[in-house]
Amino acid sequence: MAFTIKEASERLGCPAHTIRFYEKEGLLPYIKRDKNGNRLFEQDHLDWLRVMTCFRATGMKLSLLKEMVALALDGDSTIPQRKAILNQYKEDLFRRQNELTAALDAVNNKLSIYEDIVKGKNPSESQLLVKMEESERQQTRNEGLTNEAKDFRQ
Amino acid sequence: MAFTIKEASERLGCPAHTIRFYEKEGLLPYIKRDKNGNRLFEQDHLDWLRVMTCFRATGMKLSLLKEMVALALDGDSTIPQRKAILNQYKEDLFRRQNELTAALDAVNNKLSIYEDIVKGKNPSESQLLVKMEESERQQTRNEGLTNEAKDFRQ
DNA sequence: TTAAACCTTAAAGTACACTTTAAGGCAAGC
DNA sequence: GCTTGCCTTAAAGTGTACTTTAAGGTTTAA
Structure with missing residues (x-):
């Protein structure tokens, strides 16, 4: 059929x-x-x-x-080459899995920073992107600017 | 600095x-x-x-x-939109994880078919790509062609 | 019989994210 | 002073994988 x-x-x-x-x-x-x-x-x-x-x-x-x-x-004689290709591709897939895990961590981190901001908390200094997030928030205020925030404004 | x-x-x-x-x-x-x-x-x-x-x-x-x-x-007021973007991206990441898992299954399946061929076993009919693999093997032989294999040859 | 709905081919166009090229300015070391 | 190696810009080029277009052939239902 x-x-x-x-x-x-x-x-x-x-x-x-x-x-x-x-x-x-x-x-x-x-x-x-x-x-x-x-x-x-x-x-x-x-x-x-x-x-x-x-x-x-x-x-x-x-x-x-x-x-x-x-x-x-080209027939069965090429099976070793095909295995080599697939094994290398498999390495690729594992690498991609790690990249996805890292990206998920980064997303969750960013989401939790948003939660903190919404709740009015001070985000921890050690977190990724915190300074940029801070800078973003400072931009909309007219007072209380830190030097770091000023750095971002100009 | x-x-x-x-x-x-x-x-x-x-x-x-x-x-x-x-x-x-x-x-x-x-x-x-x-x-x-x-x-x-x-x-x-x-x-x-x-x-x-x-x-x-x-x-x-x-x-x-x-x-x-x-x-x-644009400031803190856009946090809901940013959260929405990140949550959708997160869905994307989960979908990609599933795709990677499926691809890994397919690779492992193909690799095990190669193992079977190398060991001279008959691959199971239900496995993905088995027929194509069979066809590949049949092409290099001069006798014992099945109809399915003939289908692939012409 | 004629329009709709499918199929065919070849070739050009599109989307995306860089990457390379061209042309030139500045600064440090010989 | 002059070469080396960095930097700058704007614009053109590249690679990948489709996707769309153009032009036309066949089958089926009204």
């Missing part, structure tokens, strides 16, 4: 134009056509498209996906 | 050109100059640059950072 590009697009939540673009780039080999030249997608193609979408969403470049397809088309 | 752009660049691991670009875009307000027109970065600027770098690395757009700066410059 085969799917039209519209069905593939709907199943994957990916624009048909993008799927055509991927095929043109060689990322989707062995796609047959019907008598009118329309693409016929097998389940295998949908599976591979889903993997590509998943990898793309997490930062894998098209050029690397191309490399993997080219290697796969 | 103030830093030159070179010192800021070294401390942040961020090209001086990029820092200038950020300032031009209005992301770094209140930067003073020395008598020769060279930028003088305060610790506050480095802190804010570090936060921007952290947010950028996890997908926040410059336009959103610009919006946050503009709001901050």
